[in-house]
Amino acid sequence: MSPYDAGVSTSDQPAFDPSLLIDVAADFLFDGGPTLTQREVAERSGMDLDLANDLWRYLGFPEVEDDKVAFTEADVAALKVTKRLIDLGVLEEDRLPQFVRSLGRTFARLADWQTRLLLGVLQTEDGGQPPLDVLAEVIPMVEEVQGYVWRRHLLATASRIALRDVRSESERHLVVGFVDIVGYTSRSRQMSPRALGAMVEWFERVVTELVVQRGGQVIKTIGDEALFTVDDPTEAALLALELVERAQADEQFPDVRVGLAHGPVLARLGDVFGSTVNIAARLTSVARPARVLVDHDLAELLDHDDFRLRRTRRVSVKGYEHLEPWALKRPRES
Incomplete structure (x- = not known):
């Protein structure tokens, strides 16, 4: 049969x-x-x-x-x-x-x-x-x-x-970023499977498109969250702002938030590890909707004429008792 x-x-x-x-x-x-x-x-x-x-x-x-x-x-x-x-x-x-x-x-x-x-x-x-x-x-x-x-x-x-020096993977310094959908858990409970699938598909498509345009690499996406890396600090900062702005421009899509950190990264078998990854994740978890937070090291590398950077109060998160976030925004129009 x-x-x-x-x-x-x-x-x-x-x-x-x-x-x-x-x-x-x-x-x-x-x-x-x-x-x-x-x-x-x-x-x-x-x-x-x-x-x-x-x-x-x-x-x-x-x-x-x-x-x-x-x-x-x-x-x-x-x-x-x-x-x-x-x-x-x-x-x-x-x-x-x-x-x-x-x-x-x-x-x-x-x-x-x-x-x-x-x-x-x-x-x-x-x-x-x-x-x-x-x-x-x-x-x-x-x-x-x-x-x-x-x-x-x-x-x-x-x-x-x-295009870069061939060195030990543990010696690489990168910008690591996390972006996640704000309120995903509560929102997903009220959505049909089809609508939820469409939202996740939109998220993955937009993240991949913008990361690639800025010369970065999407490491992985897990439902409402994506992990990416970018070699150039300025490109990473612009990418983070674009991710927030793209979500805000679509009335049917919820806000996202982004956390960025710069430092040594161990890249292995398509994934990334190390304290830089952990800091980026912690910054994302404390960021407000439609906001970008960066760590102290990345804030020092960015040109303050191209961005607005404001140090916020230190926070205590898992593994880091005195994490110093910096709020990243575009410069005011003159």
């Missing part, structure tokens, strides 16, 4: 059952069902069984008994490539867990979005096209676009790194 009952008119046909798609997807994506155990996969790839099990968990999948048939030739091929990368020194063993976890989290989010999109397509087919035909047509196209986007980001990242 297929997910659609062939030969039944669309008016009489039952609704599409997504659970029936599992076997179809498995057959298409991995050329048939599982034929190998974890132990067999490890032996055929030449990788230690314990390491193979660890990698599977790092990717975000539940543990599988060593002798349970749950794997395919594709798993053997993937482990062979991974082992080769380790042997070449491309993947250092001490960083392997972090790398694989990052890879797993990234693709898990991507797969979740793509699966929902694909199910939406299948549910509107009204039985006119078998699911296997839909998969055969759509998935190679998605895979091709996915590869293209990855290569473009690889080039963009390589270009950014080439």
Whole structure:
């Protein structure tokens, strides 16, 4: 029985059952069902069984008994490539867990979005096209676009790194920023799922657009909050003001607030860490709606002719008893 009952008119046909798609997807994506155990996969790839099990968990999948048939030739091929990368020194063993976890989290989010999109397509087919035909047509196209986007980001990242001194990641000094939606929790309780989705989509689109325009990088977005970095202090300050102004210009969108801090940052596997990140987060948490707060170090770097900077009273926040925020605004028009 297929997910659609062939030969039944669309008016009489039952609704599409997504659970029936599992076997179809498995057959298409991995050329048939599982034929190998974890132990067999490890032996055929030449990788230690314990390491193979660890990698599977790092990717975000539940543990599988060593002798349970749950794997395919594709798993053997993937482990062979991974082992080769380790042997070449491309993947250092001490960083392997972090790398694989990052890879797993990234693709898990991507797969979740793509699966929902694909199910939406299948549910509107009204039985006119078998699911296997839909998969055969759509998935190679998605895979091709996915590869293209990855290569473009690889080039963009390589270009950014080439334009600055290649030093230890811990020696980099950046502006770190957080921007969040004011009153998100209370507002989201009163919104329909569709309206909430539209608001989050607007937020992510605007943040990404403005950060990129100012030469920055969006590190991650988490619902009502986004974390970004910018090399140039002036560009970071202008970006923060633009984020606030863009939200205020849209009557249907709530205000945002921004916190910026400048200092040493550890960049690792697409994320950033350190006290500079923590200070930016704390500044955002105490900022008023439609306001920008910056730390003392960034305030000293900014040209006071281009911005209005006012020191506010010190605040006590988690980890910092005497944090000194500075309010950032545009200069008054003469």
